[in-house]
Amino acid sequence: MENFVRVAAVEDLSPGSTLRLVDFDPPVTLVRDLGGDFHALDDACPHVGASLVRGVIHEDAVIECPLHHGLWCLRTGEPRKYPARVPATVHRVEVRDGGVWLSV
Ligand code: FES
Numbered sequence: 618m619e620n621f622v623r624v625a626a627v628e629d630l631s632p633g634s635t636l637r638l639v640d641f642d643p644p645v646t647l648v649r650d651l652g653g654d655f656h657a658l659d660d661a662c663p664h665v666g667a668s669l670v671r672g673v674i675h676e677d678a679v680i681e682c683p684l685h686h687g688l689w690c691l692r693t694g695e696p697r698k699y700p701a702r703v704p705a706t707v708h709r710v711e712v713r714d715g716g717v718w719l720s721v
Contacts, residue, residue, distance in 0.1 A: 621711055621718035630655070630717075637670040638719070645708060646670045647717065648691055650678040655710045655717050656691035663689075663696075663703040680705075 624638055630649040637660055638645040644660040646669045656678065660668050667684035674680055678691040687701030694705035709720035 619709070620721050621709075622721055623716040624657075624719045625717040627712060627715055627717060633674045635670045635672065635674070637668065641719075641721075645719065646672070647710070647719070648672075648674060648680060650674055650691060651676055652678070654678065655712055657708040657710045657719050658689070658691065658694060659706040659708075662687065663705050664700050669705075 630636055632649050632651050632653050634649055636647045638647055645657050646660045648656045660670060662669055662682045664687050667682055671683040672680040679688050679697055680691055681688050685700050688698035689696055689701055689705040694707040696702055711718045
């Protein structure tokens with residue numbers, strides 16, 4: 618059975634913001650997209666490892682790496698724009714009871 622841990626309150630992140638979860642190994646970046654949905658992915662960019670917590674969030678749940686500007690889909694991890702070639706590792710997130718819960 619899948620286990621979830623509460624990692625934030627919904628109000629901790631406004632749309633378009635991120636939070637680095639350092640209690641996980643490897644660290645995870647929690648993202649609230651521009652539509653208000655939550656996503657989580659490994660913090661290290663799949664290209665050469667920049668921290669995605671400083672990424673730019675675009676429409677349609679896309680994150681842009683701050684280093685070389687590769688784009689990845691936050692829903693699936695699919696690479697969207699060079700130099701993104703390798704999929705990002707995404708994690709399941711649920712919102713309930715006013716909290717954001719991450720699958721571990
Ligand atoms: S480190 Fe992210 S695109 Fe290069």
